[in-house]
Amino acid sequence: MAAVLCPGRGFGVSTTRDRVQPPAEPMHRALALTDDEVDTIVALLGREPNAPELAMFAAMWSEHCSYKSSKVHLRTLPTTGSRILVGPGEDAGVVDLGEGVACVFKMESHSHPSAVEPFQGAATGVGGIVRDVLAMGARPAALLDPLRFGPLDDARNRYLFAGVVAGIGQYGNSIGVPTVGGEVKFAPCHGPNPTVNVMCVGFAPADRLLRGRPGRRGSVLVLIGASTGRDGIGGVSVLASRTLDEDAHASRPSVQIGDPFSEKLLVEACLELADRGLLEGLQDLGGAGLTCAVSESAARAGLGAELDLDAVPQREPGMEPFEILTSESQERMLAVVRPDAVDAVRDVCRRWGLSASSVGNLVEGGGLRVRHRGDVVAEVPAAALANEGPEYQRPAERPRWLDRVREDDPTGTTLPGSLEDAFVAVLGSPNVAGKRWVWEQYDSLVQGGTVQGPGADAAVIRLEGTLRAVAVACDGNGRYCHLDPYLGAAHAVAEAARNVAAVGARPLAVTNCLNFGNPERPEVMWAFAEAVRGMGVACAALGTPVTGGNVSFYNESGGSALYPTPVVGMLGLLDDYRLLMRSAFPAPDLPIYLMGSTLPELGGSEYAEAVLGKVSGRPPALDLEAEANLHQLLYECSRQDVLASCHDLSDGGLAVALAESAIAGGVGFHAALPASDLPPWVSLFSESASRAVVTARLGRDRELESMAAFHGVPLVRLGLTGGRALRFEGLFELDLSDAIAVHEGTIPKLMAGRRLAG
């Protein structure tokens, strides 16, 4: 792999006449192209590609950019709906929020760079997703970060965790975009394969979206922002499209370095350009750098492009064409501009202290012609690069170990030790424990739209000047997906939608990030296909189309893969944010209810892992009709303002949901488990889906009961809020202060004494 990292010396050829010199390993293999793929390229071009061309194809046809292993499956996802303005394929999905406002949102992975260099890897992940949203002409308005690490008793895992959190914080805080949510989970399989996903939500006037205006013949390509250096070369092909081996640290030069100050200027300048109507199109430079931005811009316009590499501001002299073409230097955008608007674009950029260089034009024909020092150094069909990458139906095979693990269901085992000890173990497990240590490092308030920030079921961001707000949540359950990727992915959709419904919003649409191992392994491909199938079924049933997202393969180190980790980002709409429902018990003496049915379902549960040390069994069943009924009931409850609090049930079941509402409100409770045949630990810790714990406003309990009956949602009264203890009638009680210490203390204790990476 190291050979790829300093390729300039070996094959820096710069004319079309030059043929690739045959090195010890053929160059295309070092660039992660297969022999078959090169044959396809030769057929497309009608000749052998030269070095820069090969580098361009290697980048654009990488797994990361071309989705070659995933496309056939992703195509099955539901992607249309009355509110969907832009579905998959563009930089980010766009949803119509009504009243002339469009919401742009997307999730992406930056796991590979973060595994190599956590601070910069995570920081540049934030930068990249922000530019995706910016490319649609939207102001980035909120960030969320789903993260996965190995257990924190290991020093390297602590280093990665601290570095990623600090990197996200530094970048997001500096550019003035609030980080309002996310999730953090821990599992041994994520030790060598940390997962760093970043999601950005932005808003734009619907009539000013930058799409469908791809530019015309003669339109000028203006490169805005940072100069182009040798950083990040091979990012998509070397880092993101291969497994990291023991020499992964040698890939560090492939990790880009972030400059959030430049990003902030880029955001403001591009929004001003969009506001003033100076842009025909805007494209971010991320994976595959200039090659990707120019070929996609041209392909979108159905045109070709001329690109002059000498016009690209370069950080150092002597850069080879392939380096300029595939550099992933951060904080750059490519604007498509009418010739008569170029000067105005330059003026705006100058005011923001940014360089703006005309680097090419859109031209007739479909060819992308690249010049360097007067020579044509590459000439390829733009559409072939951007859209005609390979597509594989990779073999899939259900793993043989699955049945054995599923049959070992923990639901029937007896409780070892006391119920109270089990409760403390679950409440204090790093997965369940409070993540204040993380989100206090993020500015969640800037931009003044945050109605509800991190630590809640869903973050709520108001639309400026209105009473409406979006609710956003991320979710994924690795254990469930490990045991049943189809069901697990469906659960991720259902739970993300439940999170959004629990604040009173209607779930609208989904973005996702699909984190998996090596797709060339049939077991991984099977899990991927199953997860996509489950996600599709759940999204269709809940009426939340998929607007786009990202696939991250090759999350495997030393032969071990992470849990299949499909993460869902759910967008919902709240009609009136003053009716927002919060999870905290707000006052004593309120009647507490459980919505939904509790079944004996401890398979893959937090209880099974934290108390029994088992990740086995069958994940809870999911009845999507019951789930949709619950969402409808919660939406009506919010409109009628009958609830004083509302919290969805997930990891740790009823026991954890009650505890979290009590801890958030600083108000205890007195609850009796509903009469049933289930042993108390099953009632307390079962993770049956489609449930919520709510309190009714004083005097509204009858109304709530009839609404639940109307919507067909089982409702059972558990007790009352109040007191300074969590009291489970006839079972045990725990002082509220002790519960807070367990819940809030876990992560800080594990991280104590560790200086932050910076």
Place this chain on the structure above:
Amino acid sequence: MKPRVAVVTFPGSNDDRDALRAVRLMGGEPVSVWHADPGLAGADAVILPGGFSYGDYLRTGAIARFARVMEAVRELASAGGPVLGICNGFQILCEAGLLPGALIRNRGLAFVCRWITIRDERSGDVLPVPIKHGEGQFAASPDELERIEGDGMVAFRYCSPDGALDEAFNPNGSLRGIAGVRNRRGNVLGMMPHPEHAVDPDLGPTGGQQVFEWLLSSARAAVSA
């Protein structure tokens, strides 16, 4: 007439739009001013907002103090006009020598975003406001600190929710829990907490309203004087 309040946008300012919105909500007339502008657009008061001016790569506020608009800020301050520096704005005012002391990296070495309470050292009022900064630890030499305390220049201190001074409620290790200072004349105020994020009851507690009331009433007084 509504007092006119300028909010300066430096490259890297993040809370400028929030400050403009807060001024409007509190009954002032907000006007946005660019760092390279020669004046303050006829404003009666000025806010230097939060953010990371020039990326804060060198030292917080160290470059912004040389911005062209800072001459006009200095003139307004010496004429007795109200000047409010919030977070990065506070850091800039210290770098510019308009306020004493300095802000250094938080004791915990990490950025911290949290709702806290501060005590207004004149009225004794306890105000719930958020902080969000990585370099908000107030520092001063012993002599300077004596002067600041002796001349009653401490505007706010971090405190417990009931107003007690307690190191447990000092979020960044600031000397004597100092969260904000005034100049001797009282017209220049710098604070690390963000009053502009604590004025709208729809979004949370409103401990920041008092700060804007001071700014607007001082601006009115300056206009009528």
